[in-house]
Amino acid sequence: MTAADQLAQYLATGLVVGGVYALIGLGFVIVYSVTRVINFAQGEFVMLGALLMVTFEARGLGAGAAFALTIACAAALGVLLERAAVHPIANAPGLTILIVTIGASIALRGAALVVWGTDPFALPAFSAGPPLHLLGATIVRQGIWVLGVAAAVFAGLWFFFTRTYPGTAVRGCAINARAARLMGIPVERMWLLAFALSGALGAVAGAVIAPITYATYDMGLMLGLKGFVAAVLGGLVSPPGAIAGGFLLGVLESLSAGYLSSGYKDAVAFVVLIVIGLVQAAGWLPWRVAEEGET
Amino acid sequence: MTPGRRWALLAGAAVLIGGAGGMVRSTYVLGMLIFIALNGMAALGLSLVMGFAGQVSLGQAAFYAIGAYVSGVLTASYGWNGWLSMAAAVLAGAVAAFLVGLPVFRLSGLLLAMATLGFGIIVYYVLVNWSAVTGGPSGLTGIPPLALGGFRFDTDARMLWLAWGCLLAVLGLAGNVVDSRIGRALRALHGSPAAAEAAGVATTKLKLGVFAAAGATTALAGALYAHYLTFINPSPFGFAFSVELVVMVVLGGTASLWGGVLGAAIVVLLTEGIRALLPLLSASHAAAEYEIVVFGLVLMTFMILLPGGLAGLARRAA
Amino acid sequence: MSAGALLDVQGLGKEFGGLTAVRAVDFAVEAGQIKALIGPNGAGKTTIFNMIAGVIEPTRGRVLFEGEPLPVRRPHAVAARGIARTFQLVRLFGDMTVLENVLVGCHGRGRAGWAGCAFRTRRMREEEKRLRERAWQVLAWLGLEDRAHRPAALLPYGEQRLVEMGRALAGGPRLLLLDEPGAGLNAEEHARLAALIRKVREAGTTVLLVDHHMDFVMGLSDEVLVLSYGEKLTEGLPRDVRRDPAVIAAYLGVEAA
Numbered sequence: 001m002t003a004a005d006q007l008a009q010y011l012a013t014g015l016v017v018g019g020v021y022a023l024i025g026l027g028f029v030i031v032y033s034v035t036r037v038i039n040f041a042q043g044e045f046v047m048l049g050a051l052l053m054v055t056f057e058a059r060g061l062g063a064g065a066a067f068a069l070t071i072a073c074a075a076a077l078g079v080l081l082e083r084a085a086v087h088p089i090a091n092a093p094g095l096t097i098l099i100v101t102i103g104a105s106i107a108l109r110g111a112a113l114v115v116w117g118t119d120p121f122a123l124p125a126f127s128a129g130p131p132l133h134l135l136g137a138t139i140v141r142q143g144i145w146v147l148g149v150a151a152a153v154f155a156g157l158w159f160f161f162t163r164t165y166p167g168t169a170v171r172g173c174a175i176n177a178r179a180a181r182l183m184g185i186p187v188e189r190m191w192l193l194a195f196a197l198s199g200a201l202g203a204v205a206g207a208v209i210a211p212i213t214y215a216t217y218d219m220g221l222m223l224g225l226k227g228f229v230a231a232v233l234g235g236l237v238s239p240p241g242a243i244a245g246g247f248l249l250g251v252l253e254s255l256s257a258g259y260l261s262s263g264y265k266d267a268v269a270f271v272v273l274i275v276i277g278l279v280q281a282a283g284w285l286p287w288r289v290a291e292e293g294e295t
Numbered sequence: 296m297t298p299g300r301r302w303a304l305l306a307g308a309a310v311l312i313g314g315a316g317g318m319v320r321s322t323y324v325l326g327m328l329i330f331i332a333l334n335g336m337a338a339l340g341l342s343l344v345m346g347f348a349g350q351v352s353l354g355q356a357a358f359y360a361i362g363a364y365v366s367g368v369l370t371a372s373y374g375w376n377g378w379l380s381m382a383a384a385v386l387a388g389a390v391a392a393f394l395v396g397l398p399v400f401r402l403s404g405l406l407l408a409m410a411t412l413g414f415g416i417i418v419y420y421v422l423v424n425w426s427a428v429t430g431g432p433s434g435l436t437g438i439p440p441l442a443l444g445g446f447r448f449d450t451d452a453r454m455l456w457l458a459w460g461c462l463l464a465v466l467g468l469a470g471n472v473v474d475s476r477i478g479r480a481l482r483a484l485h486g487s488p489a490a491a492e493a494a495g496v497a498t499t500k501l502k503l504g505v506f507a508a509a510g511a512t513t514a515l516a517g518a519l520y521a522h523y524l525t526f527i528n529p530s531p532f533g534f535a536f537s538v539e540l541v542v543m544v545v546l547g548g549t550a551s552l553w554g555g556v557l558g559a560a561i562v563v564l565l566t567e568g569i570r571a572l573l574p575l576l577s578a579s580h581a582a583a584e585y586e587i588v589v590f591g592l593v594l595m596t597f598m599i600l601l602p603g604g605l606a607g608l609a610r611r612a613a
Numbered sequence: 614m615s616a617g618a619l620l621d622v623q624g625l626g627k628e629f630g631g632l633t634a635v636r637a638v639d640f641a642v643e644a645g646q647i648k649a650l651i652g653p654n655g656a657g658k659t660t661i662f663n664m665i666a667g668v669i670e671p672t673r674g675r676v677l678f679e680g681e682p683l684p685v686r687r688p689h690a691v692a693a694r695g696i697a698r699t700f701q702l703v704r705l706f707g708d709m710t711v712l713e714n715v716l717v718g719c720h721g722r723g724r725a726g727w728a729g730c731a732f733r734t735r736r737m738r739e740e741e742k743r744l745r746e747r748a749w750q751v752l753a754w755l756g757l758e759d760r761a762h763r764p765a766a767l768l769p770y771g772e773q774r775l776v777e778m779g780r781a782l783a784g785g786p787r788l789l790l791l792d793e794p795g796a797g798l799n800a801e802e803h804a805r806l807a808a809l810i811r812k813v814r815e816a817g818t819t820v821l822l823v824d825h826h827m828d829f830v831m832g833l834s835d836e837v838l839v840l841s842y843g844e845k846l847t848e849g850l851p852r853d854v855r856r857d858p859a860v861i862a863a864y865l866g867v868e869a870a
Contacts, residue, residue, distance in 0.1 A: 471730060472730045475733075475737065475741065476730060476740070476744065477730045479709070479713055480720055483706045483720075485708075489668070489700070490706065490780075491717065493688055493781075495689050495718075496717070504727055508727065
């Protein structure tokens with residue numbers, strides 16, 4: 001394998017993983033921009049997406065039906081989380097709500113452990129076939145699915161947010177909740193929608209990545225955190241930023257695993273997080289990561 | 296709590312622990328009490344950070360690990376004297392917290408919390424990967440117990456006295472701080488940061504100080520842990536432990552010295568309680584699984600219904 | 614401006630995004646003066662205060678205190694230079710007693726650090742004694758001794774304002790910034806406040822205040838500066854300012870002449 005091939009391989013792997021991070025990051029961005037809440041349970045939606053797909057397909061549902069049902073369940077769970085845990089304390093400081101979502105994520109993880117146990121589950125790829133060879137890199141079929149589904153989701157969300165009324169209402173809430181309320185937009189319902197979308201996005205991410213990385217009850221934490229870093233890279237309130245951040249993070253991870261050391265691969269995301277923090281504290285960031293209290 | 300009452304309580308607790316060490320035979324109970332003290336030291340540090348600096352640290356386990364590994368490595372691999380290595384561990388905890396806090400405390404609350412999380416995970420990865428020094432995933436064995444002359448702290452009863460002795464000493468010192476200029480500045484910071492600044496309190500420096508103090512007490516607990524078990528590996532020092540510490544503080548109450556210890560006691564007892572109850576409910580899964588669910592639910596319930604924790608409840612009743 | 618002024622505000626301006634809150638304001642406060650900043654709501658008075666106190670950073674201009682520029686974005690450093698302030702809405706440390714609140718005001722007079730406080734060294738204990746003596750002096754000066762051990766949050770509002778004043782004075786500031794000290798007070802309380810402020814000036818502290826109550830301000834101040842839409846409208850003796858047609862126009866029907 002030539003050096004160029006190697007690079008191409010790392011890039012390809014990085015982009016596939018990055019697509020997943022982008023999806024998860026979008027979940028964080030949608031919730032945060034509307035509610036100013038960091039939904040720590042986002043990663044668990046990813047995990048549930050993966051495990052629910054496994055269970056539904058094991059029960060005999062086709063991939064498509066299982067996918068649809070998984071997303072519906074995850075969206076419903078997002079709504080439940082919002083109603084039960086976030087809405088009652090909607091006016092509490094952000095840190096309080098963060099801790100509550102941490103509690104929720106732990107509870108979800110524990111529940112998954114009880115239901116599915118510790119063993120990893122394999123999920124068949126969405127379409128069978130040998131890996132593809134592109135520009136010196138080898139990509140498994142599912143990798144193409146990941147990128148394809150991600151692209152479809154991004155396009156769908158773009159359409160939703162810019163061309164439909166509910167989507168524009170959500171954006172209005174994100175920009176200025178008080179003004180949105182004055183315009184007659186039901187802000188509470190927008191919170192519900194945000195959490196439902198976040199659940200759905202997480203589930204999509206989990207469902208597409210599971211055939212590649214297996215599904216386990218504890219896959220949510222790391223994926224969630226990395227998705228969060230992707231969102232932060234984009235400023236926490238910018239969907240295109242989160243998408244770019246996700247791909248960037250995926251590629252950075254892949255390159256460092258390939259050229260430096262694979263043991264520290266998971267640490268890359270956190271080094272990035274701290275670096276972003278330092279850069280912002282020093283005032284060098286050309287864009288601001290939105291902070292508590294800002295509209 | 297007046298200084299007089301505080302010292303009386305500390306003295307009372309010292310007497311009780313002294314007696315327990317002498318009379319309790321069950322290593323199970325002694326072990327639980329030791330862990331209450333160790334976790335209590337870590338939780339009380341975090342309680343001050345959350346209560347006074349107003350910040351959540353999701354990576355406190357890192358300081359526990361730093362304390363354990365610094366003292367463990369210095370004694371096991373370099374033959375240092377146990378007490379010197381413990382002092383080094385405490386210093387390492389404070390310095391690490393200070394260095395991490397410098398850049399991180401300029402971030403806003405949510406980002407700061409996530410940055411501390413990141414720090415915790417990075418430390419964990421360093422512990423797992425830097426095998427030459429830390430022994431990697433298999434960990435470090437042969438850590439000598441602490442000794443004073445011929446008296447070795449190698450039984451549960453003796454570690455009980457040492458651990459609680461340290462906890463009570465920390466509580467005493469912390470109590471002194473609370474009644475002092477720094478303590479007033481901390482309570483002012485908690486009441487109104489803007490007014491505290493206007494009165495001349497350098498709030499950022501103070502928050503760093505709290506964070507460093509918490510790093511020190513947590514590292515102390517970690518070092519004691521290492522000399523108690525004589526063996527350490529990275530797995531207890533991950534994110535789960537950091538979350539557990541947050542649960543202890545949320546339960547017991549922030550900005551309260553006793554709250555942290557109370558929360559630690561409850562969490563340890565709750566953990567053991569779940570493990571004991573499990574055979575009665577269903578034999579198919581290990582207790583650790585139910586523990587997580589319970590802690591998650593406890594965390595949510597308390598933050599929604601009782602964010603001040605039990606100490607907050609006590610304050611309201613007073 | 615004046616060479617010997619205690620406080621010298623030079624070309625101070627503040628923009629928030631596209632909004633100009635304060636536009637190139639110049640003024641000076643002489644030592645021993647009681648000076649007032651007045652103007653309709655939104656004129657920029659509190660913004661100027663916050664810039665002097667180091668809470669927000671000016672977009673342009675600077676503030677000199679005793680000839681030296683004041684630190685920016687570090688209110689505690691401004692306090693250390695000898696400037697104290699009170700807030701529009703009283704910000705006391707509710708959980709702490711009156712005495713403890715005033716003791717926080719003495720924070721800058723102490724040096725005891727974490728180690729000193731934890732181990733209660735002799736130096737710390739002596740310092741603590743001195744701080745407490747100072748705090749009691751301030752309480753006595755304000756007539757609050759019998760409330761010293763009461764939780765500050767339980768006092769009536771007028772007394773809370775006194776405690777905040779005590780906290781500000783405890784550090785022995787040379788300049789006191791009072792942000793709407795009369796807000797929420799009735800006429801009799803206003804009169805007592807004016808007497809107190811005069812007493813503060815006699816004791817050697819210069820006062821710069823912001824307030825809305827015309828009679829109170831005009832009767833108390835040596836000099837008045839009128840702000841409108843972030844700019845200085847006029848500056849001078851109360852009786853001149855009061856009759857200035859531009860000032861009357863700016864207030865337009867709101868309690869003016």
